[in-house]
Amino acid sequence: MKQPQRLRGVLSPVVTPFNKDLSPDPERLIAHCRWLLSQSCGLAIFGTNSEANSLSTNERIALLDALLAADIDPGRMMPGTGCCALTDTVRLTEHAVKAGCAGVLMLPPFYYKGVSEDGLYRNFAEVIERVGDTRLRIYLYHIPPVAVVGITPKLVERLMKGYPTAIAGMKDSSGDWNNTKTFLDAFAKSGFDVFAGSESFLLANMKNGGAGCISATANVNPAAIDKLYREWRDADADLQQDALNAVRKTVGQYVMIPALKQVVAHYAHDPAWVSVRPPLVELTAEQAAKVIEGLKTLGFTMPGLTQRQPHAAAA
Amino acid sequence: MKQPQRLRGVLSPVVTPFNKDLSPDPERLIAHCRWLLSQSCGLAIFGTNSEANSLSTNERIALLDALLAADIDPGRMMPGTGCCALTDTVRLTEHAVKAGCAGVLMLPPFYYKGVSEDGLYRNFAEVIERVGDTRLRIYLYHIPPVAVVGITPKLVERLMKGYPTAIAGMKDSSGDWNNTKTFLDAFAKSGFDVFAGSESFLLANMKNGGAGCISATANVNPAAIDKLYREWRDADADLQQDALNAVRKTVGQYVMIPALKQVVAHYAHDPAWVSVRPPLVELTAEQAAKVIEGLKTLGFTMPGLTQRQPHAAAA
Numbered sequence: 001m002k003q004p005q006r007l008r009g010v011l012s013p014v015v016t017p018f019n020k021d022l023s024p025d026p027e028r029l030i031a032h033c034r035w036l037l038s039q040s041c042g043l044a045i046f047g048t049n050s051e052a053n054s055l056s057t058n059e060r061i062a063l064l065d066a067l068l069a070a071d072i073d074p075g076r077m078m079p080g081t082g083c084c085a086l087t088d089t090v091r092l093t094e095h096a097v098k099a100g101c102a103g104v105l106m107l108p109p110f111y112y113k114g115v116s117e118d119g120l121y122r123n124f125a126e127v128i129e130r131v132g133d134t135r136l137r138i139y140l141y142h143i144p145p146v147a148v149v150g151i152t153p154k155l156v157e158r159l160m161k162g163y164p165t166a167i168a169g170m171k172d173s174s175g176d177w178n179n180t181k182t183f184l185d186a187f188a189k190s191g192f193d194v195f196a197g198s199e200s201f202l203l204a205n206m207k208n209g210g211a212g213c214i215s216a217t218a219n220v221n222p223a224a225i226d227k228l229y230r231e232w233r234d235a236d237a238d239l240q241q242d243a244l245n246a247v248r249k250t251v252g253q254y255v256m257i258p259a260l261k262q263v264v265a266h267y268a269h270d271p272a273w274v275s276v277r278p279p280l281v282e283l284t285a286e287q288a289a290k291v292i293e294g295l296k297t298l299g300f301t302m303p304g305l306t307q308r309q310p311h312a313a314a315a
Numbered sequence: 316m317k318q319p320q321r322l323r324g325v326l327s328p329v330v331t332p333f334n335k336d337l338s339p340d341p342e343r344l345i346a347h348c349r350w351l352l353s354q355s356c357g358l359a360i361f362g363t364n365s366e367a368n369s370l371s372t373n374e375r376i377a378l379l380d381a382l383l384a385a386d387i388d389p390g391r392m393m394p395g396t397g398c399c400a401l402t403d404t405v406r407l408t409e410h411a412v413k414a415g416c417a418g419v420l421m422l423p424p425f426y427y428k429g430v431s432e433d434g435l436y437r438n439f440a441e442v443i444e445r446v447g448d449t450r451l452r453i454y455l456y457h458i459p460p461v462a463v464v465g466i467t468p469k470l471v472e473r474l475m476k477g478y479p480t481a482i483a484g485m486k487d488s489s490g491d492w493n494n495t496k497t498f499l500d501a502f503a504k505s506g507f508d509v510f511a512g513s514e515s516f517l518l519a520n521m522k523n524g525g526a527g528c529i530s531a532t533a534n535v536n537p538a539a540i541d542k543l544y545r546e547w548r549d550a551d552a553d554l555q556q557d558a559l560n561a562v563r564k565t566v567g568q569y570v571m572i573p574a575l576k577q578v579v580a581h582y583a584h585d586p587a588w589v590s591v592r593p594p595l596v597e598l599t600a601e602q603a604a605k606v607i608e609g610l611k612t613l614g615f616t617m618p619g620l621t622q623r624q625p626h627a628a629a630a
Binding site: 119277 | 337363368369370371372374399400401402403406423424425426427428430431433434435437438441460461462463464592593594595596
């Protein structure tokens with residue numbers, strides 16, 4: 001199998017739809033992935049906003065297999081594969097690489113806190129050695145507000161020295177631009193692709209040699225985010241950035257994941273989309289109404305989004 | 316199957332031995348469980364100190380099955396079953412209950428932070444409903460320094476109202492005696508069993524209506540901790556508590572899990588015990604020497620501990 005092209009641009013941590021019994025719903029996921037691809041948006045399935053950490057390893061594997069069976073291009077995928085347990089991370093990563101995924105987004109093991117840089121190095125090294133596949137491209141996932149355990153520049157330096165091909169880049173969801181800048185300055189020139197964890201930092205990231213962004217809001221606003229990614233050198237880039245920020249602020253005024261699902265449900269005319277797994281809860285009716293109302297005020301739309309596209313209707 | 320007796324007293328979050336390839340080693344685990352039982356210590360297998368969160372669901376199930384096959388009494392077990400994914404928690408809990416385990420120690424789903432009380436209630440309620448077994452006894456696991464997501468008195472109140480039989484108690488590893496006292500005052504009289512998360516609070520816990528403790532150090536010092544549990548009304552209880560604290564301080568001067576394994580390795584004359592899974596790392600030789608030296612100064616021993624007891628040699 002040949003090496004998929006390097007991922008760049010905008011990716012969405014694809015929200016995961018659930019059936020009434022809270023089992024994952026592959027049909028709706030396939031439809032949403034098709035729509036995202038039609039908007040030039042890559043598929044960071046099994047991210048934080050995908051509720052991937054509320055899915056078992058078997059459930060993630062079954063969902064990826066369902067996407068592949070529906071001919072969703074793995075060359076546009078960066079599945080999340082980092083778990084607390086080394087063996088789970090290895091299993092998911094191996095499966096993703098064998099499936100031809102362009103990369104994997106890897107959380108550090110996040111249960112034990114205050115672990116040493118040595119321990120984290122050993123974790124990633126062990127995963128790389130066990131997967132043992134030259135096609136493996138790891139994007140390290142730094143999201144300290146959620147995972148608490150983070151990725152440091154020193155860790156990246158050691159990993160790039162040890163595994164220059166496998167370590168491909170990172171997603172920085174610290175929410176701290178200075179942190180993103182530190183990684184860009186230190187590693188972007190060595191081919192380490194830094195994705196901002198939010199489109200709020202997309203323009204700044206592109207100006208400083210970044211690779212794009214992987215953002216929650218790309219689930220609902222992918223075309224506009226992709227436009228700024230392509231046109232960041234244009235005169236109206238700041239205005240584009242402001243418009244993206246306004247949408248993000250509106251969607252994220254309550255809790256992000258149920259809000260994203262509410263927006264998809266509304267614009268796809270498909271109420272089943274609102275379902276989340278515990279420990280998350282759906283937005284209240286009042287919160288949902290405020291989000292949708294806010295988006296309408298901004299003239300927001302989701303063009304081309306349709307309800308439960310059948311398998312055959314590829315985008 | 317009849318309901319196992321209610322767990323009380325001292326339990327150990329049993330350390331998990333690994334083979335050279337970092338796979339779990341059931342033989343050494345069986346031997347250690349036998350020794351702990353011989354010291355009147357219950358088995359909180361798959362706790363934080365067991366590196367359970369570094370094991371896959373399948374690995375935990377295989378280990379529990381190996382213990383059962385070796386005739387280790389499930390009536391003395393409180394396996395950890397709380398995972399990030401609802402489906403993993405349900406699977407492990409179901410397996411433990413069917414195996415006849417006296418209880419389960421359940422972490423809240425700990426990836427997503429800042430989740431609502433409602434979401435946590437829904438999580439535990441969903442697990443209880445899905446397992447659907449009257450024998451289920453849940454001990455809620457509050458360990459905010461590690462899991463970050465915690466258990467609040469309001470959550471316990473709601474859960475006890477909704478599921479008075481299934482909600483059996485908690486382990487408080489907050490390290491904050493005032494917090495333990497709050498739960499004791501609010502719920503101990505209603506039959507909610509509060510286990511301190513460290514023997515440092517054993518005497519205080521017993522004086523205030525607690526049920527015992529579940530403590531890392533019970534892996535190496537179970538008999539002395541159990542002695543204080545039985546003799547907490549005696550005149551020398553404070554002195555006993557001081558002696559326990561001295562051992563704990565010595566073992567825990569570096570990182571607790573590798574230190575515990577170092578102590579077991581030393582006293583069992585079995586160097587293989589020191590192995591940990593990433594993201595943890597073994598103690599350095601210097602650190603290990605200091606721990607052992609400190610214990611010798613205290614006159615510490617692990618009586619009856621032998622290396623790799625064969626299956627037949629039940630304690």
